[in-house]
Amino acid sequence: MVSGTHGPEGYCGAAGQLAFLQARFHEGLPSSAAVLCIYALNCYGFAWDRRVNAEGCDLNRNFIDFSQRTRESGL
Ligand SMILES: [Zn+2]
Incomplete structure (x- = not known):
């Protein structure tokens, strides 16, 4: 569960993550499942209310798309 891919969305995304955890929804998951919460993926954009990261x-x-051939991979 990721929040803040686009900075300004970090507020509602973080609220969703917090609500999920406070409601303890993770406790209802099967033992074979896990939840990974990534808060403010684009922390620069979140801090500066920008859609893009520090590199634009x-x-x-x-x-x-690593399923496709890339120039770097030579595949
Ligand atoms: Zn977005």
Whole structure:
């Protein structure tokens, strides 16, 4: 569960994470399941109310699809 991929969304995302934990929903999960909470994934964007990170990258729009051939992989 990730919050703050786009900085300004970090407020509602963090509230959702907190509500999830306070309601103890994780206790209802099967023992084979786990929840990983990542708070403020784009901490720069969260701090500065910016969609992009410190490098100007929109983390949700600019990513490498590792299932496809990349120039770096030479695959
Ligand atoms: Zn977003």
